[in-house]
Amino acid sequence: MTGAISPPPLKRRRIATETPVPHMATAFVTIDLYSWNVNGIGPFVQQSITTFFKSTSNSGASSADTSPSLREFLRSHSWPALLFLQEVKIRADDTQTRRAVQRAVSRQAGEAEGTPDYVAHFTLPNDPHNARGFGGKVYGVCSIIRKDFSDKYVERVRDVTWDQEGRFSVIETKAVVNVPKMAIYNVYMVNGTDNPYKDALTGEVKGTRHDRKLAVHALLAADCGKLVNEGYEVIVSGDINIARAPVDGHPNLRTTPQQHVLNRQDFERRFFGTPNPVALTADDHAMKAIAGSSPITGLGMVDVYRKLHPNTRAYSYFPRGRPFGTSCDRVDMILCTPGLSANCTNASILGTPGDRGPSDHVPIYASFDIDKIQDPGDG
Template sequence: MLRRHGWPSFLCLQEVKIAPSDEASQRQLVKAANDSALPDEPLYEAVFSLPRDRFNARGFGGKVHGVATLYRKDLDAFRTRKPEWDLEGRILLHELPCGLVVMNGYWVNGTDHPIGTHLQKKGKPVVLVGDMNVARSRIDGHPNLRTSPHQHVVNRKDFNERFFEDEDGMKGIDLFRHVHGNARKYTWHSTSHAHGSVCDRVDYVIVSRLLTESHAITDTDICDNAADKLHSDHVPIWLDVNIPKLESSLAAPSNHDGS
């Protein structure tokens, strides 16, 4: 898959379900990424945030939640942070030399976005990517948008307000909708039905307005096909950023206020 998609700089994975003590599985993930690489092709390393909450991450031998980012070893140095409060292994923050911050996350319903909002206010271009567990609107569910139980409706309203609408919130851009309008593609597919029969768009790339205003985003899309889904119930989503163009935009005189 890495070769087919042009050897991405980062591959952000959610719900890896690896216990913190399971170093063999962590090594196996890196091995799987590199096994088919030819001598002139890039190699990958990985960084993990795995559950360490002794109360909420005890099921299945600790193999719950967890996020991991595979990154190319030939990348320029970047900084990775794990929020101290994230005991369930849900977020990794990667800050590139140009200032771009990529947040790989598994967001449960009701999750807030204080880190993303804080970084925006500091003038950082921010990308949130991952599983948000909620479909935004009618066109994001097929054949129907989930409205029962009513908690789905509550979660959807809360999600839209926190990430897109609240004046005190992130005011982010749903990048797939920004680029592709009302196109119908989905990121989660029921494993009990044929591909495309029962599905939702619940994985997102959400970016700060600073990124769209820089015109550095080359493209984004959803790999909505059975071949890319493989053994998962989710398909990949991707984003391409022109880093030199972003750097030029950030260096230009401006009052980058994160709005």
């Protein structure tokens, strides 16, 4: 693997830092967001050993002899507001594992007074035709929210109506003083393949997983666009299952089969294109077949890691079965609407073997500092 990987910040401000002035204070709401495709939650709840992530000085060491701890991860990263997990692989009826995850992120006995507590929200598959593998232990996302942040800012946590595979969770926040309404998506995007996609209700084959991937691009973009029109700032975070450009793939960006190129083009247009309708070119027959005669309206979103590190080669996915770093891609991303992009103060990929843990992905991170005006009674 070539190029430098930016290290995660060691210290960040807590949720509010006030600068005292007469009667009023300028403050920051700091939203630290970590996202990680864990490739199965099992190792995080099967044992209680908490040595994983315990020492940043040993982050380059192999994790083969340690067990991961969600609580230690939160502690070692200064108690972030949000931790998004993808591909948790929990059956919808598995309440025992869900309770175990909640215990794993909750305040522990013996911890100092005031140590943050967390609440875990799950979106799990209920699609009987497309989420049957491994006894239903496929897909699924978990949004872990620091409780004080949830109590003050979160209006609701919801699923989306157009997906039953357990891939999308949305945190909608309230507008508080100068902090805008936000919709923060935890996403595990579809991986495009030639395997069949079946209607979630009838089981009828409706095309391939490539077709479903393109449909999900359109559905998610429409969902985000609706919220933008309602005055929300939007963050999309998770496993996008697309590497955007040559700098995001090592040793090369995937360009075959051709459908992967078309998937990438569609994603770029919908999420990063101009917010005005973009007419398709006359010779773009493949994309016309996907989009019909309607132009694609872009969201103009910002890839915060690439904005802050425009030329850095850093990767989030390292397939098993190959030496670490010999084949990898940046497929995990944090995107935001333009109104929030200036508030993103840091973005990192925790791309060492130690950060990798039991997954074939490593965590990613972004921090948003949002100014607000605070009066003395605003707690």
